[in-house]
Each structure stands twice: as structure tokens, then as C-alpha cells.
Amino acid sequence: MTFRIIRCLPVVLVLTACGEPGGGSAAAEVASRSLQPAEPALADVYNRSCRNCHTVAATGSPLTGDRPAWEPRLAKGMNTLVDNVVSGFGGMPPLGLCMDCDADQFEALIQFMAEAR
């Protein structure tokens, strides 16, 4: 019985997150999950790091392809954004969990995620 309750918990948490007020985050989340960089090497990096949070609204991250969410971030300038990924920012751990990414890859990943679709 206890086991069944524990197994259901993640489902409840996900549903709660989807029901949060705050606009079309659930739709933006679904849309973000269908996107990945065209370049295979970048897609590989994206899928094993950034994607884990930037397609999940509950993390509080700007979602992939959600241009309005990225606008205020982009206004800081690309260098600041890359620096913030490297050092970690708010709920984002240092390097966005991509330990072997270089600055050029971070920039390409940010451009990909911030692009409107």
C-alpha cells in the first residue's frame, strides 16, 4: 500500500505543476519537448543536459522555443548569459550540467533555445 502511494507521488506532482496558474506554460512545455538542435553533436549535448530542465516548466527555467520567456534574458546580452550558465544562475547548476561544453556550444545552445518557433 505504502509502495503504491509512493509510486503515485511523481504523477501527482507533475499534474500539480501542469495546473499551476501563470498562462500557457503547459502548452509551451509540450511544444518545447518536440524541439532539438539540427546539428547532431549539439543535439546530443542538449539532450543530455539543458533539455532536462528547459522543457519542464516546474523548474522555473525559460522553456525551449518560448521566445517571450527568453526576451528579458536575451536583453542581458549573450556574454552575460554564457557567464551565468558557466557559474550557475538561480535554480540552474554551474555549466547547466554540461561539464564538457565550451563557450561556443553554450552560445549555440542558448540561441537554439531562445529561437521562436
Ligand code: HEC
Ligand atoms: C538542472 C536544471 C537546468 C539545466 C540542466 C539547465 N538549466 Fe538553464 N536554467 C535553469 C533554470 C531554473 C533557469 C532560470 C534561473 C532563474 O532565473 O532563476 C535557467 C536559466 C538559463 C538561462 C538564463 C540565464 C539568465 O541570466 O537569465 C540560460 C542562458 C540557460 N539557462 C542556459 C542553459 C544551457 C545552455 C543549458 C545546457 C547546457 C542549461 N541552461 C541547462 C535550469 C537548468
